[in-house]
Amino acid sequence: MKQLLLELFLVFLALNLILLCGCFPKEPGERLINKKCTACHTTSRIYKKSRPDEEWDEIIERMIRHGATLSAQEKKTIINYLKNKY
Ligand code: HEC
Known part of the structure; x- marks a missing residue:
């Protein structure tokens, strides 16, 4: 029983660490x-x-030419994310 409690506690600690470090x-x-x-x-x-916003469109197009594989939806999600972040 003690062993089980200890294990649960360790799992709990590990989960917290993962959440805290933003992994x-x-x-x-x-x-x-x-x-x-x-x-x-x-x-x-x-x-x-x-x-600037336009530069992200160009860069992502360039990355696709370099060989990045993105679906149309993934491309949109990434571009929107980068535009809002910067
Ligand atoms: C197939 C390889 C490859 C993949 C995958 C890739 N890149 Fe690149 N990336 C490059 C190369 C090569 C360069 C340097 C040449 C250039 O700037 O075009 C670069 C440069 C960059 C730069 C710097 C450009 C500058 O003008 O300073 C940014 C920003 C960038 N990549 C973003 C991304 C993003 C976002 C993704 C994911 C969608 C991505 N890359 C995926 C190959 C790749």
Whole structure:
């Protein structure tokens, strides 16, 4: 019984750590970027500086030409996320 309580407590601690460190991004745009935009460079390249809205459209088109695979919906989600963030 004690063992079970200890295990439950450890699971509880682990869950809290995961939530606190933000390892699971809440925004769908951020999750997509982590999944789709890190094959060729890290996200620091993406978040390095703020850009005007039009530039994000151009950059995403360029990334697709470089070989990024995005559905039309994913493209929209990522562009909207980046425009609102910067
Ligand atoms: C197939 C490889 C690849 C993927 C996948 C990729 N990129 Fe890139 N990215 C590059 C290359 C190569 C460069 C440098 C050349 C350039 O700027 O076009 C770059 C540069 C960038 C830059 C800097 C551009 C500048 O003008 O400073 C940004 C921002 C960026 N990528 C965003 C993204 C985003 C957002 C995604 C996800 C949709 C993504 N990348 C996915 C290859 C990729």
